Amino acid sequence: MQEHYGIALAFGAVAFLLMYMGFIIQKLIAPNNKTELKMDTYECGEEPEGDGWLQFNIRFYVVALIFIIFDIEVVFLFLWAVVFKELGFLTFVEVFVFMAILIVGLAYAWVKGDLDWVKMKLKYGTGRYSAARLHEAETK
Amino acid sequence: MIQSLANWILSFDILAGLGNPIAWGLSLFIVSALIFVFVAVNAIVLVYIERKVSAFMQVRLGPMRVGKFGSLQTVADALKLLQKEDIIPRSADKILFLIGPWVILVASVVTFAAIPFSDTLLAADMSIGLFYVVSISSIVVLGIVMAGWASNNKWSLYGAMRSAAQIISYEIPVGITLIAVVAVVGSLNLQTIVQAQGGTGNLFYWIPLPLPNWFIFHSPFLFLAAFIYLIGATAEINRTPFDIPESESELVAGFMTEFSGLRWALFFLSEYANATLVAFLVAIIFLGGWQSPFSNYAGAQIGFSILTLLAVMWTLFVKAKTQRLSFYPLGLSLMITIAAWLFPGFAIWLASPGLFWMLIKVGSVIFLLMWFRWTFPRLRVDQLMYVSWKVILPISLFNLMGVAVWMWLTGEIHF
Numbered sequence: 001m002q003e004h005y006g007i008a009l010a011f012g013a014v015a016f017l018l019m020y021m022g023f024i025i026q027k028l029i030a031p032n033n034k035t036e037l038k039m040d041t042y043e044c045g046e047e048p049e050g051d052g053w054l055q056f057n058i059r060f061y062v063v064a065l066i067f068i069i070f071d072i073e074v075v076f077l078f079l080w081a082v083v084f085k086e087l088g089f090l091t092f093v094e095v096f097v098f099m100a101i102l103i104v105g106l107a108y109a110w111v112k113g114d115l116d117w118v119k120m121k122l123k124y125g126t127g128r129y130s131a132a133r134l135h136e137a138e139t140k
Numbered sequence: 141m142i143q144s145l146a147n148w149i150l151s152f153d154i155l156a157g158l159g160n161p162i163a164w165g166l167s168l169f170i171v172s173a174l175i176f177v178f179v180a181v182n183a184i185v186l187v188y189i190e191r192k193v194s195a196f197m198q199v200r201l202g203p204m205r206v207g208k209f210g211s212l213q214t215v216a217d218a219l220k221l222l223q224k225e226d227i228i229p230r231s232a233d234k235i236l237f238l239i240g241p242w243v244i245l246v247a248s249v250v251t252f253a254a255i256p257f258s259d260t261l262l263a264a265d266m267s268i269g270l271f272y273v274v275s276i277s278s279i280v281v282l283g284i285v286m287a288g289w290a291s292n293n294k295w296s297l298y299g300a301m302r303s304a305a306q307i308i309s310y311e312i313p314v315g316i317t318l319i320a321v322v323a324v325v326g327s328l329n330l331q332t333i334v335q336a337q338g339g340t341g342n343l344f345y346w347i348p349l350p351l352p353n354w355f356i357f358h359s360p361f362l363f364l365a366a367f368i369y370l371i372g373a374t375a376e377i378n379r380t381p382f383d384i385p386e387s388e389s390e391l392v393a394g395f396m397t398e399f400s401g402l403r404w405a406l407f408f409l410s411e412y413a414n415a416t417l418v419a420f421l422v423a424i425i426f427l428g429g430w431q432s433p434f435s436n437y438a439g440a441q442i443g444f445s446i447l448t449l450l451a452v453m454w455t456l457f458v459k460a461k462t463q464r465l466s467f468y469p470l471g472l473s474l475m476i477t478i479a480a481w482l483f484p485g486f487a488i489w490l491a492s493p494g495l496f497w498m499l500i501k502v503g504s505v506i507f508l509l510m511w512f513r514w515t516f517p518r519l520r521v522d523q524l525m526y527v528s529w530k531v532i533l534p535i536s537l538f539n540l541m542g543v544a545v546w547m548w549l550t551g552e553i554h555f
Contacts, residue, residue, distance in 0.1 A: 004264035007142065007168060008253040008272075011263070014172035015179070015249040016242065019406065022222065026402050031225050039230040041293050042397055052231070052292035060305050063525070067308040070533075074315035077540075078271055081322035084544070085553050092544055099537060106533070115529045117522035 062114050066106075073102050141262055142167050171263055175252050183412035187214045190510050197514045224401035232398065233290040240287030241399065241406035247279040248413040255420050256331050258430045258495040269330035270318060270425075277376075277417060280410070281307045284385070287407075288395035299394025302521060303385030307376050309528040314372035316536040317365040320543040321355055321425050324362070324552070334429030338493075340439070345550045352435070354428040359550075361542040366426040368536050370508075373418040375528070377411065379509055381516035382524060415509060416502065423501035430498040437480075437487035444477040444490075 041048040080095050109115055145167035149155050155163070188203070188211060195202025203210030228237055254269040256262040266272050281304050288300020322328060325336045336353075343349040343357050351357045356366045375382035386394030396407050423429055434440040451470040480487040519527070547553045 004253075004266045007172075007264040008250050008276075010168050011172045011175060011253045012246040012250045014169060015176045015246055018173065018176050019245065019402075019409075022402055022405075023226075026222050026224075026226060030223050030401065033225075034227070038225075038227060041229050041231055041291075042392070043294065044392070048231075048293075052294050052297055053289070054294065054297060056301060060301055063305050063309060066529070067312065070312040071308075071315070074312060074319065077316070077319045078322065078328070081319045082326060082328060084323045085326040088553060096541070099541075103537060106529075110530070115525070117525040 059117065066109055066114070069105065070102065073099070141260060142171055144260070145171065175263070176249060179249055179252065179413045179416070180409060182416055183409045184214045184218060186412045186415070186506065187217075187408075190513075193507070193510045194514060197511075218405065221401055221405045226403065227398075227400045229292065229398050231292045233292065236286045236290035237398075240283050240290055241403050241410075243283030243286060244280050244410045245406045245413075247276055247283065248410040248417065251276045251417055252413075254330060255417070256334060256424065256429060257498055259331075259334075259493060261495060262331060265331055266329065268328045270322065270328045270333065273330070273417070273421065274315065274318065277414065278307065278311055280414065284395050287399070291395070291398035293398050295392045295397045296395050299385045299391050299397070302391075303378060303395060305521075306378070306382060306385060306524060306528075309525060310372040310375040310382075310532075313368055313528065313532040313536040314376065316533075316540055317369045317372070318425065320362060320365050320536075320540045323540070323543060324355065324358060324547065330424055330429075334424055334431060337428040338431050340435040352428055352431065352433045354426060354431070356426040359543060359546040361539045361546055362426070364535070365539050365543075366422070368532055368539070369426070370422060370505075371527075372532065373422070374509060374512060375524070377414040377418055379415065380513040381518050383518060384521055384524065415506060419502040419505035419509070420498075422505045423498060427501045427505075428497075429501075430493045430495065432491050432493050432497050434491040437484055437491050440487045440490040441477075441480045444473065444480050448473045448477045 041052060043049065076098070077095070080091060084091065142164065146160065146163040149163045149167060150158065150160070158166070191213070192202045192210075203213035206212045206216045228234060251273050253264045254262075254266050254272050256265075284303045284307075285300045288296040288303070291297070321333065325333050327333065327336075337355060339353050340350050341353045341357075343351050344359055344363075355362050357363070378385050385391070386396060391397075396404060399407065432440075434443050448470070451473045455467065455470045476490075480490060
C-alpha cells in the first residue's frame with residue numbers, strides 16, 4: 001500500500017530532474033549581464049515606491065477562517081461518504097445534524113456580513129461607504 | 141502497470157539477470173519520465189490548440205508562420221524561453237522565489253500518479269485516490285503564495301492573495317460535490333469509480349432513455365453537481381472567467397510578474413497540467429472515464445447513426461444560415477458511421493473501453509474550458525466571492541442531501 005506514495009514521490013523527483021536539465025541548458029546558453037536597473041522590482045516603469053510587502057485587508061483572513069471550518073467539514077464528510085451505503089439511516093441523520101450545525105454557522109457569517117466582499121452596510125463606514133453617503137445615494 | 145512493465149523488461153534474455161527490484165525501479169523511472177513528457181508535450185500542444193481555437197472564435201487565423209499552419213509556434217516559444225536571462229529581483233526573498241514555481245510544478249505532476257488513463261494504464265492504484273488528487277492539487281496554492289510573496293512586488297502580492305482567496309473559496313463546493321459522488325460509489329478509489337459507471341441504464345433511473353451509466357446521468361442532483369464541479373474547478377485552476385489573479389488589464393501578470401525565462405515556463409507548464417488534470421477528473425468522475433458510451437457493437441452503430449443525423453441537421457439548419465459552411469463534423473461522423481456498419485470489428489472496438497475514449501472525453505472538457513474563455517467576461521473579486529459562498533456552496537450542500545435521498549428513493553440503499 002505504502003509503495004503507491006513512493007511512486008508519487010518518484011513522479012515528483014523525476015519531473016524535478018528532467019526540468020532541472022532545462023535549467024542547466026539555460027545556464028549554458030542564456031546571456032548573463034545583470035545591471036542595476038534590470039534587477040529592480042517591476043512597477044510599470046516607475047521607480048518602485050516603498051516595499052512590496054504591504055499590509056493586507058482583513059477580509060482575506062476572514063475568508064481563510066471560514067474556509068478552515070468548512071474544509072474540516074469536507075474531510076469528515078469524505079469518511080462518511082465512503083461507508084454511507086453500509087451504515088444506513090442512523091449515519092444519515094447524524095451527518096444531517098452535523099451539516100445543519102455548520103449551515104447555521106454559514107448563515108451566521110452571512111447575516112453578519114462576513115461573506116460580503118464589499119462591506120457596503122458598515123454602520124460607521126467612512127468616505128464613500130459611510131452611512132450618510134449611502135443613504136444619499138439610495139434616496140436619489 | 142509498473143509491475144507489468146518490469147515483467148516485460150525481465151522477459152528479455154539479456155535483461156533477465158537484473159532481478160525484480162532493479163527492473164521495478166527502472167520501469168518506475170520510465171513511467172514517471174513518460175508522465176512528465178506527457179505533461180510537457182501536452183502543455184505545448186494545448187497552447188497551440190488554445191491559440192488556434194481562440195483565433196477561430198474571433199475569426200482570425202492565429203499562428204501561421206512557424207511550421208505548417210503555425211504548428212511549431214509553441215516549440216519556437218519554448219526555445220525562446222530557454223534563451224532568456226534568469227532574473228531574480230534584488231529585493232526578492234531568494235529562497236522562496238526559487239522554491240515557489242517548483243512546488244507548483246511538482247504538485248501538479250505528482251497528482252497524475254493516481255489518474256487511471258485506462259483499465260490497465262495506472263501508476264498507483266491508491267485506495268484513497270480521489271482524496272489524494274484533491275488534496276495534492278490544492279498544494280498549488282502554497283506555491284502561488286510563495287511565488288507572489290517572495291517577489292516583493294505589489295502586483296505579485298495582490299495576485300497571490302487573490303488567487304489564494306479564490307482557490308480556497310472554491311475548494312469547499314468542489315469537495316462537497318465530489319463527496320456526493322463518493323457517497324454513490326462507496327469508494328475513493330478512482331478505478332472503482334470508473335468501473336461503477338459501466339453498462340447502460342435509464343436516464344435519471346426512471347426516464348426511459350437508454351444512456352450509459354455515467355454519474356452525470358445518475359440523478360438530477362449529480363447532473364447539477366457536474367456543472368458545479370466544472371465551475372469550481374475552472375476557478376481553482378485560475379482560468380477565465382475566474383482569472384482575476386493574473387488579469388492582464390489590472391495586475392500585469394499577477395503572481396508571475398517578476399518571473400522570466402524557464403522559471404516563468406514552470407508556471408505555464410503547471411497551469412496546463414492542472415487544466416488537463418481537471419479535465420481528467422471531470423471525465424473520470426462524471427463522464428465514465430475510460431468506459432465506452434456504447435454497451436455493444438449494435439449500440440455503437442446506432443449511436444453513430446444518430447450522431448450523423450444530428451450532424452446533418454446541424455449543417456442544414458444552423459450552419460447553412462451562416463456564410464461559412466463547414467462539412468467537417470458531418471463528414472467525420474458519416475465516415476465513422478459507414479465504417480461502423482461495414483466492419484463489425486470497428487464497431488466492437490468503438491464499444492470497448494480504453495484510452496481512446498478517455499482522451500476523447502478529456503479533449504472535449506478542455507475544449508469546453510477554452511470555450512468558456514471566449515464566452516464569459518471576467519468576474520470581479522466581489523462577484524467571485526458572492527458566487528462561491530452564497531450560490532454554489534448552499535447548492536452543493538443541498539445537492540449532497542438530495543443525492544442521499546435519491547439513493548433511498550431508487551433503492552440503492554435501504555434504511
